Amino acid sequence: MTAPLLRLSGVTAYYGAIQALKGVDLEVHQGEIVTLIGANGAGKSTLMMTICGTPRARDGRIEYDGTDITRLPTHEIMRRGLAQAPEGRRIFPRMSVQENLLMGAHGRTGPHAAASAEEVFALFPRLKERLEQRGGTLSGGEQQMLAIGRALMSRPRLLLLDEPSLGLAPLVVRQIFGAIRDLNRATGLTVLLVEQNAYQALRLANRGYVLVNGAITMAGGGAELLARPEIRAAYLEGGH
Amino acid sequence: MAYALQQLINGISLGMIYGLIAVGYTMVYGIIGMINFAHGDIFMIGAFLSLIGLTVLGGVGIVSVPIALVVVLVVAAAITALYGWTVERVAYRPLRGSFRLAPLISAIGMSIVLQNFVQVSQGARDLNLQPMIRGGVSLMDEGGFVVQLSWMQVMISATTLVILAVFTWLVTRTRLGRAMRACEQDLKMASLLGIDTDRTISITFVIGAALATVAGMLFLLYYGSINFFIGFSAGIKAFTAAVLGGIGSLPGAVLGGLAIGLIESLWSGYASVPYKNVAAFSVLAIVLVFMPSGLLGRADIEKV
Numbered sequence: 001m002t003a004p005l006l007r008l009s010g011v012t013a014y015y016g017a018i019q020a021l022k023g024v025d026l027e028v029h030q031g032e033i034v035t036l037i038g039a040n041g042a043g044k045s046t047l048m049m050t051i052c053g054t055p056r057a058r059d060g061r062i063e064y065d066g067t068d069i070t071r072l073p074t075h076e077i078m079r080r081g082l083a084q085a086p087e088g089r090r091i092f093p094r095m096s097v098q099e100n101l102l103m104g105a106h107g108r109t110g111p112h113a114a115a116s117a118e119e120v121f122a123l124f125p126r127l128k129e130r131l132e133q134r135g136g137t138l139s140g141g142e143q144q145m146l147a148i149g150r151a152l153m154s155r156p157r158l159l160l161l162d163e164p165s166l167g168l169a170p171l172v173v174r175q176i177f178g179a180i181r182d183l184n185r186a187t188g189l190t191v192l193l194v195e196q197n198a199y200q201a202l203r204l205a206n207r208g209y210v211l212v213n214g215a216i217t218m219a220g221g222g223a224e225l226l227a228r229p230e231i232r233a234a235y236l237e238g239g240h
Numbered sequence: 241m242a243y244a245l246q247q248l249i250n251g252i253s254l255g256m257i258y259g260l261i262a263v264g265y266t267m268v269y270g271i272i273g274m275i276n277f278a279h280g281d282i283f284m285i286g287a288f289l290s291l292i293g294l295t296v297l298g299g300v301g302i303v304s305v306p307i308a309l310v311v312v313l314v315v316a317a318a319i320t321a322l323y324g325w326t327v328e329r330v331a332y333r334p335l336r337g338s339f340r341l342a343p344l345i346s347a348i349g350m351s352i353v354l355q356n357f358v359q360v361s362q363g364a365r366d367l368n369l370q371p372m373i374r375g376g377v378s379l380m381d382e383g384g385f386v387v388q389l390s391w392m393q394v395m396i397s398a399t400t401l402v403i404l405a406v407f408t409w410l411v412t413r414t415r416l417g418r419a420m421r422a423c424e425q426d427l428k429m430a431s432l433l434g435i436d437t438d439r440t441i442s443i444t445f446v447i448g449a450a451l452a453t454v455a456g457m458l459f460l461l462y463y464g465s466i467n468f469f470i471g472f473s474a475g476i477k478a479f480t481a482a483v484l485g486g487i488g489s490l491p492g493a494v495l496g497g498l499a500i501g502l503i504e505s506l507w508s509g510y511a512s513v514p515y516k517n518v519a520a521f522s523v524l525a526i527v528l529v530f531m532p533s534g535l536l537g538r539a540d541i542e543k544v
Contacts, residue, residue: 052432054428054431054432073431073436074431074432075431075434075435075436075437078431078432078433078434079434083433084432086429086432090426090428090429090432092421092422092425092426092429093425094421094425095418095421095422095425099418102418103418103419103422103430103433103435104433106433106434107415107434109415150433154433154434
């Protein structure tokens with residue numbers, strides 16, 4: 001088996017005195033969709049941000065594509081082929097849709113950026129209709145599409161996707177999950193997906209991890225985790 | 241009528257200078273949320289460097305006024321840009337992520353350092369420059385009162401408008417401007433998109449310092465007399481202008497500058513000169529009571 005695209009070993013992270021991650025081990029291989037599920041406050045978003053160096057991991061090691069990125073500044077990590085559509089979407093509210101997309105292009109302009117933008121529009125045609133509109137005035141679903149589109153503008157190898165379904169109508173969620181699957185199949189894009197919507201996430205993913213109080217408690221294939229009674233009880237009962 | 245027109249002309253000239261300085265305050269506030277109290281002193285250093293430069297060029301016999309002004313402006317702006325960069329690097333960056341008041345206190349310290357440095361190295365007295373741009377046009381004559389528009393005033397407005405046009409283009413149309421706006425709206429997200437945020441912040445300080453130098457040179461040419469303390473008074477006025485216009489808003493800074501300049505000159509013309517600052521700050525207080533985020537500022541409400 002080849003070396004993983006992303007490997008975390010023994011990663012801890014703190015917010016002030018509070019330990020948010022307690023020695024996380026995790027691997028994502030080229031071409032995989034891996035999901036991270038867990039309750040509110042388990043540390044899922046912290047894990048996604050720690051991979052990008054903000055907050056910085058206190059102990060442990062984060063490797064991307066065979067190199068140690070644990071101590072690199074955030075912008076240098078992100079220039080190596082990672083992209084994140086973060087929790088809360090974080091669209092630039094006073095920039096147009098077009099400018100938001102350009103911000104994702106890592107300074108590539110002209111034909112390169114235009115080609116990337118066309119790929120994004122193929123995925124989310126709605127964005128093309130909203131090109132001149134300010135990011136802050138978009139609907140929640142449109143903002144999520146923009147956040148993912150912006151992350152794709154740099155043509156990343158690894159996409160970190162944090163709660164894309166949060167607050168969205170089921171139809172929009174299906175559309176976004178469909179887009180992730182298509183991208184993965186068509187371009188081999190590797191995805192690390194954080195989700196509260198465990199059922200949909202596990203169905204989409206090749207593998208999954210369960211995060212509880214800052215530590216991984218379970219790992220396995222998507223279908224395998226879906227079948228486990230303790231997962232059903234903790235994350236699936238009552239929904240869907 | 242003629243008298244009012246004259247006060248208007250004077251007020252606009254003064255307001256343009258305030259506006260140029262205010263842009264520096266508002267840019268830095270927009271991007272890292274702190275008031276750079278040393279900015280007024282950067283303006284003062286810009287004025288001193290202009291004076292030194294013009295005196296030196298005069299000494300070696302360069303008599304063409306436009307060439308002398310451009311050369312001195314470019315050199316002075318480059319040097320103050322270095323000051324701006326250094327101030328940020330030495331006094332503010334190490335405190336980023338610290339409690340909110342820390343960089344503010346550090347800024348006041350920087351301001352005192354720069355003031356005392358100039359006081360010690362250049363002396364505490366007023367230094368003068370012979371008028372370099374003379375003459376003007378008489379716009380109107382009303383019963384012996386002649387309304388004058390001097391070439392100097394024309395130059396102040398023209399320079400300011402050109403500089404602001406270039407600056408607006410930079411912020412709205414270029415990659416660097418986009419990066420600056422991204423940092424202003426969400427610093428962390430900007431870094432997640434591969435923007436070197438420290439570098440972008442440094443560039444903001446550099447640009448702000450260069451704009452303050454333009455203001456410093458115009459101030460020197462307009463009033464012909466400077467000392468180490470002009471940065472404090474002009475800085476406070478420009479800061480007031482930035483707040484009045486809505487801190488964080490670039491058009492607001494210019495509008496606020498013009499407002500403060502006009503209030504000062506109209507009040508001086510019709511009421512009393514010693515109370516002109518009272519008038520300017522009273523207007524600020526009244527505006528903030530009714531419009532807490534200033535004339536063009538936006539209330540900090542964002543869609544979640």
